[in-house]
Amino acid sequence: MQTKVLMVCLGNICRSPLAEGILKSKTDSQFVLVDSAGTAGYHIGNNPDQRSVAVAKKYGIDISGQRCRKFSYIDFAQFDIIYAMDLSNYNDIMALTNDKNEIEKVKLLLEEGSSSVKEVPDPYYGGADGFEEVYNLINEACTVIAEKLNSKRSSQNAN
Ligand code: 4NP
Numbered sequence: 001m002q003t004k005v006l007m008v009c010l011g012n013i014c015r016s017p018l019a020e021g022i023l024k025s026k027t028d029s030q031f032v033l034v035d036s037a038g039t040a041g042y043h044i045g046n047n048p049d050q051r052s053v054a055v056a057k058k059y060g061i062d063i064s065g066q067r068c069r070k071f072s073y074i075d076f077a078q079f080d081i082i083y084a085m086d087l088s089n090y091n092d093i094m095a096l097t098n099d100k101n102e103i104e105k106v107k108l109l110l111e112e113g114s115s116s117v118k119e120v121p122d123p124y125y126g127g128a129d130g131f132e133e134v135y136n137l138i139n140e141a142c143t144v145i146a147e148k149l150n151s152k153r154s155s156q157n158a159n
Pocket residue numbers: 009010011012013014015016038042122123124
């Protein structure tokens with residue numbers, strides 16, 4: 001069975017496109033579907049920010065073809081896990097539902113790693129250094145997530 005994971009930030013042009021690209025690079029698309037969305041609709045239809053495209057490319061990941069879309073209520077039904085990049089995104093998603101099953105799908109991305117930082121900082125108004133830091137934070141969490149998803153798949157195969 002395919003696990004469906006949605007990465008969410010504010011604009012869906014800086015952080016969540018990186019999270020989508022990084023988790024895709026660590027998982028098999030046959031078993032894990034990864035998408036991303038923004039809680040705001042400022043950049044709908046746009047490609048990711050060039051600074052995110054550049055830092056991903058530096059680590060061998062091409063995110064240039066992604067297109068921005070806005071988070072929608074239907075995403076609660078379409079995804080198994082919804083990762084918010086920061087608490088503001090988390091609260092905006094949570095404000096859309098009272099359903100226990102839907103609430104349980106929503107997590108902060110960095111709760112998955114061992115980082116003492118629990119929010120991926122918004123790099124939009126900063127320089128290239130911010131994008132490198134964001135890449136590293138997201139990469140660490142996605143390594144842990146991918147290990148969990150890949151081991152779930154191995155245990156399914158064993159049964
Ligand atoms: P993101 O960054 O949420 O990581 O995609 C931002 C992108 C755009 C804006 C803010 C944050 N904006 O205000 O347009």
